[in-house]
Each structure stands twice: as structure tokens, then as C-alpha cells.
Amino acid sequence: MQSFALLKTQIRKYKLTPTYYFCLHLPTNNSNMSEKRALTMKDIARELGVSASTVSRALKDSPLISPDQRERIQRYAREHNFLPNELAGSLRLSHSAPSKLIGVIVPQFTHYYFSTILSGIEEQASLRGYRIIAAQSKERFEHEEHICQSMLGLRVCGVIVSQAKDTTHYEHYQQLMNAGMPLVFYDRICTGLNTNRVVVDDYMGAYNAVAHLIQTGCRRIAFYGSDMHLEISKNRYNGYRDALLKAGISPDDSLHLICDNRADAEIITPELLASANPPDAAFAVNDDTAIGILYTVKRMGLRVPEDFSICGFTNGERAIACDPPLTTVEQRGNQVGKEAVDILLDKVEGLTPMNKIEKRVVKTRLIIRGTTRPINP
Amino acid sequence: MQSFALLKTQIRKYKLTPTYYFCLHLPTNNSNMSEKRALTMKDIARELGVSASTVSRALKDSPLISPDQRERIQRYAREHNFLPNELAGSLRLSHSAPSKLIGVIVPQFTHYYFSTILSGIEEQASLRGYRIIAAQSKERFEHEEHICQSMLGLRVCGVIVSQAKDTTHYEHYQQLMNAGMPLVFYDRICTGLNTNRVVVDDYMGAYNAVAHLIQTGCRRIAFYGSDMHLEISKNRYNGYRDALLKAGISPDDSLHLICDNRADAEIITPELLASANPPDAAFAVNDDTAIGILYTVKRMGLRVPEDFSICGFTNGERAIACDPPLTTVEQRGNQVGKEAVDILLDKVEGLTPMNKIEKRVVKTRLIIRGTTRPINP
DNA sequence: AAGGAGTATGCAATCGTTTGCACTACTAAA
DNA sequence: TTTAGTAGTGCAAACGATTGCATACTCCTT
Numbered sequence: 001m002q003s004f005a006l007l008k009t010q011i012r013k014y015k016l017t018p019t020y021y022f023c024l025h026l027p028t029n030n031s032n033m034s035e036k037r038a039l040t041m042k043d044i045a046r047e048l049g050v051s052a053s054t055v056s057r058a059l060k061d062s063p064l065i066s067p068d069q070r071e072r073i074q075r076y077a078r079e080h081n082f083l084p085n086e087l088a089g090s091l092r093l094s095h096s097a098p099s100k101l102i103g104v105i106v107p108q109f110t111h112y113y114f115s116t117i118l119s120g121i122e123e124q125a126s127l128r129g130y131r132i133i134a135a136q137s138k139e140r141f142e143h144e145e146h147i148c149q150s151m152l153g154l155r156v157c158g159v160i161v162s163q164a165k166d167t168t169h170y171e172h173y174q175q176l177m178n179a180g181m182p183l184v185f186y187d188r189i190c191t192g193l194n195t196n197r198v199v200v201d202d203y204m205g206a207y208n209a210v211a212h213l214i215q216t217g218c219r220r221i222a223f224y225g226s227d228m229h230l231e232i233s234k235n236r237y238n239g240y241r242d243a244l245l246k247a248g249i250s251p252d253d254s255l256h257l258i259c260d261n262r263a264d265a266e267i268i269t270p271e272l273l274a275s276a277n278p279p280d281a282a283f284a285v286n287d288d289t290a291i292g293i294l295y296t297v298k299r300m301g302l303r304v305p306e307d308f309s310i311c312g313f314t315n316g317e318r319a320i321a322c323d324p325p326l327t328t329v330e331q332r333g334n335q336v337g338k339e340a341v342d343i344l345l346d347k348v349e350g351l352t353p354m355n356k357i358e359k360r361v362v363k364t365r366l367i368i369r370g371t372t373r374p375i376n377p
Numbered sequence: 378m379q380s381f382a383l384l385k386t387q388i389r390k391y392k393l394t395p396t397y398y399f400c401l402h403l404p405t406n407n408s409n410m411s412e413k414r415a416l417t418m419k420d421i422a423r424e425l426g427v428s429a430s431t432v433s434r435a436l437k438d439s440p441l442i443s444p445d446q447r448e449r450i451q452r453y454a455r456e457h458n459f460l461p462n463e464l465a466g467s468l469r470l471s472h473s474a475p476s477k478l479i480g481v482i483v484p485q486f487t488h489y490y491f492s493t494i495l496s497g498i499e500e501q502a503s504l505r506g507y508r509i510i511a512a513q514s515k516e517r518f519e520h521e522e523h524i525c526q527s528m529l530g531l532r533v534c535g536v537i538v539s540q541a542k543d544t545t546h547y548e549h550y551q552q553l554m555n556a557g558m559p560l561v562f563y564d565r566i567c568t569g570l571n572t573n574r575v576v577v578d579d580y581m582g583a584y585n586a587v588a589h590l591i592q593t594g595c596r597r598i599a600f601y602g603s604d605m606h607l608e609i610s611k612n613r614y615n616g617y618r619d620a621l622l623k624a625g626i627s628p629d630d631s632l633h634l635i636c637d638n639r640a641d642a643e644i645i646t647p648e649l650l651a652s653a654n655p656p657d658a659a660f661a662v663n664d665d666t667a668i669g670i671l672y673t674v675k676r677m678g679l680r681v682p683e684d685f686s687i688c689g690f691t692n693g694e695r696a697i698a699c700d701p702p703l704t705t706v707e708q709r710g711n712q713v714g715k716e717a718v719d720i721l722l723d724k725v726e727g728l729t730p731m732n733k734i735e736k737r738v739v740k741t742r743l744i745i746r747g748t749t750r751p752i753n754p
Numbered sequence: 755a756a757g758g759a760g761t762a763t764g765c766a767a768t769c770g771t772t773t774g775c776a777c778t779a780c781t782a783a784a
Numbered sequence: 785t786t787t788a789g790t791a792g793t794g795c796a797a798a799c800g801a802t803t804g805c806a807t808a809c810t811c812c813t814t
Contacts, residue, residue, distance in 0.1 A: 038556040041772095136496065
């Protein structure tokens with residue numbers, strides 16, 4: 001390998017571009033660059049024979065600039081579609097005002113519930129003059145970690161996040177907070193950290209759903225839920241249990257199933273229905289599972305809802321696509337997203353103290369459709 | 378109104394913060410700021426008693442820095458979770474290398490097909506070391522325009538976009554191109570502009586679907602499509618028509634329906650089935666419409682697929698939620714998103730000349746399920 | 755011993771925007 | 785005619801990272 005110092009000397013002697021540059025960065029002979037670039041304040045200043053400060057002030061309607069000068073500069077900017085470089089601006093002001101970019105981490109864009117939340121986040125952020133940088137963890141811890149690094153590098157003003165399923169450490173979140181960025185969790189909360197959060201009222205959602213099943217005549221109601229170490233599962237189970245107790249029905253552990261997807265539901269349900277004392281209804285923690293139950297029950301010759309009632313949780317696109325349409329608990333993802341943005345930006349803009357921890361609960365709504373019987377007997 | 382000059386004088390005399398500042402910018406007494414901030418190279422330099430240049434070079438593994446110094450600096454950075462401010466870096470290098478942010482404009486996040494595309498875009502961008510700024514036009518032209526302004530202000534390296542339904546002007550796209558940003562359209566192409574685009578093979582998708590219907594014994598196949606001025610509708614209709622012609626069936630105009638949603642399908646279909654010469658199958662431009670047809674047909678006492686076959690287009694979540702599951706054309710949104718990113722970044726990184734216009738077509742795939750009959754008779 | 759080669763570092767300018775301060779040229783009152 | 789007040793501009797220093805150049809030092813050769 002050739003010595004750098006020798007190169008440097010030659011470079012000086014012959015006035016070449018330093019060669020070690022090429023060793024560090026691949027030659028950026030990007031022929032696509034440099035043809036066109038965005039207009040800057042300096043360009044305008046040069047063109048109109050004033051200083052960049054004057055341009056800056058004129059465009060901000062500062063009263064320090066004379067009216068005609070102001071008008072002249074604004075007209076030029078308008079006619080040439082000038083837009084100030086926000087990155088430069090937020091760099092300059094980084095000590096007094098943060099950037100107008102919000103980091104958003106989502107486990108999976110294509111998951112319906114998450115897409116409604118993302119939509120709510122985007123809508124509210126946009127309304128308050130912010131843009132979002134959205135990334136998917138794809139349920140992988142290392143992706144989540146890497147995304148957090150990016151967000152830190154990009155100096156977003158704060159981060160809104162739902163954890164990947166396998167996340168158990170949270171140094172990466174701590175890092176963001178150390179850099180002064182507020183953090184808001186939604187849906188899948190980080191239990192190891194006492195932070196801002198927006199969740200759905202899982203308890204009442206489940207309670208009302210089960211109360212409705214009881215009201216329409218069901219007595220043996222199965223619960224299909226995820227592993228009980230998840231907050232969501234716990235809360236929904238408690239709502240289910242309390243609704244039963246309120247109606248004087250004591251919960252039966254054999255009706256408490258660990259099952260949260262359609263494939264498993266189609267395996268488990270036949271056994272359950274063939275048992276000595278089968279259920280007459282099911283409450284599932286998501287629509288996917290509910291649909292699995294629905295079609296299994298139908299396939300086994302039972303009528304829904306006449307012989308068997310079902311209630312899901314989510315109210316996604318599928319709920320009205322199945323036959324009969326699914327009675328389910330609406331999760332209002334849009335609202336969850338909006339509340340998360342409000343919590344975050346209220347802190348960013350100093351309307352709420354940084355150290356105050358906000359925990360909001362979004363009300364759910366029971367959507368009654370065809371998999372449960374009508375209320376009037 | 379009080380004079381500014383007077384204020385300025387007093388300000389100078391008493392060494393106050395200039396009052397006109399308060400008139401321009403609302404008081405930024407953001408008590409949340411300034412407590413914590415992200416670490417910078419300067420901080421590290423000060424701490425270790427070297428210059429910022431040395432830190433910069435050490436972190437970039439420059440051979441100009443002595444090995445032990447390099448190790449010392451890198452260790453400090455690692456231990457303190459230092460991440461360089463990307464915005465500052467890309468500002469400095471804005472003339473030789475663009476930022477690593479891609480602007481993405483989507484009509485609606487919650488629309489399943491768009492969410493798969495967005496997912497594909499994010500995945501591929503992430504793989505190539507970029508992040509996305511995602512925004513929804515919500516089908517409103519003025520939103521789209523405003524988002525383009527933002528993207529320009531944020532100096533993204535390029536924009537990937539699908540038009541809002543009511544967009545007919547395209548100065549806002551032109552502006553982006555004038556600033557040197559490559560543009561890639563997907564799904565809803567801007568017909569007024571000759572630009573990079575990724576679309577799905579609508580023609581072959583429809584052709585294969587209809588050919589399948591014919592192969593399984595259908596003879597009178599209805600076409601449910603959108604208004605014919607949309608590219609998508611035209612291409613799918615042509616595929617439908619050619620498949621019929623190929624089989625020696627002449628298209629019947631009375632079977633060509635303008636209908637692209639479930640509600641309309643539920644209104645139109647009964648009339649159609651009650652007509653003198655009713656169809657024995659339907660091909661719809663999306664799953665929503667197909668599901669509307671499906672349930673209407675079932676409600677009228679016909680069996681699907683024995684008496685009537687149906688094929689949709691999209692293969693969204695709903696396609697496997699309905700009963701029977703829907704035969705449909707898979708649009709492979711993920712692939713569309715990835716191709717769009719590749720076109721864009723190949724230009725940004727100088728692998729492809731800027732002025733070369735790329736037009737890619739993503740192959741569709743027919744997913745045969747329960748709303749069409751088996752192929753063996 | 756002197757000069758040159760080689761090594762490791764710092765200085766300063768740059769990117770585009772913002773803003774405290776200094777400065778000039780007025781006007782009006784004393 | 786001072787002199788104070790006022791209006792309008794420009795200069796220069798930030799923000800954080802990068803990098804061409806200068807420099808300070810060591811070591812080797814003649």
C-alpha cells in the first residue's frame with residue numbers, strides 16, 4: 001500500500017485533489033449532481049443586490065425592512081418558488097427550537113390497526129405543521145434499535161413508538177430520552193419504563209362486549225387471548241371476567257384459551273366444541289381469531305349467531321367482509337394516533353412540562369353486527 | 378403601535394433582549410429545552426483535548442489519525458452513544474451528496490394496497506440506508522401541493538408519489554424536478570408528465586383472471602370497473618375484452634358496468650341478475666366490489682361458485698375473510714414499492730442517468746380460491 | 755548538521771439560515 | 785448646528801460536520 005504522506009506531498013506539489021480523499025470516500029463523481037440545485041437566500045441576495053440577512057428578514061415580514069424592499073424580495077421569492085432550507089434553519093436554531101420532524105416506529109405498516117394509528121399520527125402532525133419519519137420494526141428488536149439510532153442521528157423532535165413483540169431491553173429508548181427527546185408509546189407499551197402512553201380501554205372494551213353476549217342470552221363464553229404476560233391480554237381478560245361475575249357467572253378456566261390467530265383458532269375450536277360442556281359463545285382478542293372461530297363453527301354445522309355467538313376486537317376491514325359480518329370492538333386507531341401526537345408536541349412546544357408523564361386511555365366502542373343475536377328476545 | 382427604533386435604542390442602552398424579537402417570534406421561553414441536548418463532536422473534542430477535525434477523522438477511521446488516538450476517541454464516542462448530526466452533515470455536503478431522506482406521498486395509509494406499497498418502500502429504503510418521510514394527500518389536491526412544498530423545504534433526495542384522484546395540474550411536481558429531485562410515480566401515474574413510474578400489469582392481470590373464468594366454464598362474464606378515463610380501468614377492461622375474444626366470445630356492452638365499490642355493487646347486481654340474459658360470472662376491478670357482488674349473489678339464492686363465479690383484484694385482507702374466500706388478482710404492492718425505491722435511488726446515487734426515464738411493470742399473480750370453480754371439470 | 759520524507763494534528767472555511775450588534779443616513783427638536 | 789432619535793442595512797458569528805491546507809514534530813539520509 002502506498003504511503004499517504006508521499007501522496008500528500010505530491011498533491012501539494014502538483015496541486016492535485018488529495019488522494020487520500022478517494023481512499024476514504026468512494027469517488028463521488030455523481031454526474032447527476034450539480035446540474036440543478038434549490039434556490040437559497042444567498043442567491044436571492046446576490047440577484048437583488050442586498051445581503052442575506054435582509055432577505056431572511058424580508059421573507060419573515062420583519063418590520064425592520066422597508067415596505068418596498070420587503071415586497072420586492074417577497075415577489076422575487078414567490079416568482080422563483082423559493083423555499084427556505086428547513087434543515088439549515090433547524091440546525092441554526094437547534095438550541096432554541098427543535099426540528100419539525102417526528103419519528104414514528106410501527107411494528108408493521110400493513111397491519112390494519114397500525115395503519116389507522118399511523119394515519120391518525122400523520123393527520124395530526126400535519127395539522128400542527130410537522131412531518132413524520134416512519135419506519136417499521138417488522139417485529140425485530142435489532143431493527144427497532146437501529147431505527148432509534150437513525151432517529152437520534154436525524155435529530156427528530158420526539159418519537160412515537162409501539163414495541164416489537166420481542167423487545168425486552170430498553171437502553172435504546174433511554175438513549176433517546178437522554179438526548180432530550182420526548183417519547184410516547186402506543187398500543188404496545190414498554191413496561192420497563194415509566195413513560196407517556198396512549199392505550200385503548202381494553203378492560204371496558206372487553207367488559208362491554210361480554211356484557212352484550214350475556215345480554216343476548218349467552219352463558220358459556222370462551223375467551224381466546226394471547227399469552228397473559230402482555231398487558232393487552234391481561235386487561236381484556238379482566239374485563240371478560242368481571243362482566244361474567246357481574247352477571248353471576250363464575251369464570252371457567254377450561255374456557256380460557258391461549259390463542260390469538262386464525263390458524264390456531266381453527267385447530268383449537270373443534271376440540272372445544274366437541275367437549276362435554278361446550279361454550280355457546282366466544283370473545284376473541286382480535287378479528288383474525290374471531291373469523292377463524294366463525295368459519296370453524298359454521299363448518300361444524302352450527303348456525304351463527306343462532307347457535308353460537310362471536311365477538312372480535314379491532315374492527316378492521318375484515319369485520320364487514322366475513323359472513324355474517326362480525327360484531328367487534330372498535331379500537332379507534334385514528335384517535336390513538338392523534339392523542340399520541342398531542343402529548344408529544346405539547347411537550348416539544350413547551351405547553352406541558354417534560355417531566356410530567358401523560359397516560360391516556362382511548363374509549364372503545366362496541367360495533368354490533370351479525371355474529372351476535374339481537375338484543376330483544 | 379410603539380416604534381421599533383425606540384425599542385431598539387432602549388434595548389441597546391439597557392442591554393435588554395431586543396423587543397422586536399418578541400414581535401416576530403412568540404417568546405420561546407420553552408422551559409423544556411436546554412436541559413439536555415445531544416452530544417456533538419465539539420463536546421467530545423473539548424472533553425478529550427483535541428480538535429473537532431481530529432474527532433471527525435477518528436470516527437471515520439481515517440488513517441491520518443494515530444491508532445491509539447483513534448481508539449481513544451472511538452471508545453469515548455461508543456461509551457457515550459454518540460451519533461453524528463445527520464442534518465449538519467448533509468448540509469455541509471449538500472453540493473456533493475444529497476440527504477438520505479426520501480419523500481413519500483400516499484393518497485391514504487389505511488387503504489390496504491397502499492399500505493403494502495408503503496411497506497415495500499420503507500423496507501427497501503431502509504435496506505439501502507435511507508429513511509422515509511411519509512405523508513397522506515387524503516385525495517385532496519391542495520394537501521398534495523402542500524406536501525410537495527414541505528418535501529422541497531426538507532431537501533429530501535427524491536420523491537415517490539401516487540396522485541390524489543382530483544389532481545390535474547402538476548406545477549408542484551415540476552417544482553421538485555427543477556430543484557433537481559428525481560420523481561417516481563406509482564399506481565396513479567401523472568399522465569401530463571413523462572416521468573419514472575411503476576405500475577402493475579393491469580392488462581395481463583385481467584386477462585389471466587378472465588381466461589381462468591372461461592377455463593372453468595363461465596361464458597357470460599360481467600365487468601365491474603371504474604370510470605373509463607382512468608388508466609387502470611382502461612387496461613383492465615382491455616385485458617378482459619381480449620381474453621373473451623381469444624375464447625371466441627364477443628364482449629356484450631350490457632355486461633360492462635361502471636361500478637367500483639361494494640355499496641354500488643349491491644344495488645346494481647340484483648337488476649343484472651334479474652335481466653333476460655343474466656351473467657354467470659363477474660370480474661371486478663377491486664376486492665371491495667367483488668365482495669359486494671358475492672354477498673348479493675348469495676342473498677339471491679345462487680351458489681358461489683357452482684352457479685356464479687367471481688374474481689376480484691387486489692388480494693387484500695378481506696379476500697380471505699369472506700365466505701367462500703375470494704379468487705383475486707394479487708397486486709404485489711410490496712414489489713411495486715421496492716422497484717420505485719430502486720429507480721429513485723439509482724438516480725440519486727448516480728448509477729442511472731437523471732434524464733433517463735424508467736417505466737417498470739410489476740407482474741400480477743392470480744390467486745385461485747373459493748369463488749371460482751376448480752379447473753378439472 | 756541540514757534537508758527531506760513522513761506522521762499526526764489543528765485551523766479555517768464551507769453548507770444555508772438566523773440574529774445580535776454596528777453602522778449609515780436620515781429627520782426633528784433644541 | 786448640534787444632538788438625539790429613528791429607519792433600514794450589512795457584518796459576522798453561530799448551529800455541527802467535513803475537509804483542504806498549514807503546521808509541528810519525528811526520523812532518516814546524506
